[in-house]
Amino acid sequence: MATGSRHDGLTTTETRLVEQYVSVLDYVSRCALAIDHGDWFYLYDKAGTLAEEAERLAGLAREACDAPRRPRKEAVQAAVVWFGRHYRAARLLHPLDPQWGERP
Secondary structure (H helix, E strand, O other), X not given: XXXXXXXXXXXXXXXXXXXXXXXXXXXXXXXXXXXXXXXXXXHHHHHHHHHHXXXXXXXXXXXXXXXXXXXXXXXXXXXXXXXXXXXXXXXXXXXXXXXXXXXX
16 A cells, blocks of 8 residues: 555554455455446456455454554544545445545
8 A cells, every 4th residue: 555644643553454444345346346247257256355355354353453552443444535535335435525535
C-alpha cells in the first residue's frame, strides 16, 4: 500500500489490518463484477482468492484481539475509507463524505 497522509500515524498492526481488509473488499468487488458480467469462471477464480484473503484477515483480527494494545477504531476506519475508495464494495460499506473527503 502506498504511503501518504492517511497512512501516517498507523501502528504496524493497524496498517496490516487495513491492508488486509481492503484486500478483502477488493475481492468482494471483483466477485460483484463477475456477477454483473455473468462471468462464472472469473467468479470462481476470485471467490477462491477472496476466501484466502478472508482467512488471512481472520488471523490478523485474532492477533489484534489478543494484543495488549488494541488497534484504534477511528484510525483503522479512516484508513479503510481512504485506501478502499477505489473499490466498489469499500465505497458502499465505507463511503467518503463528499464535502470533506472523509467518512461522515
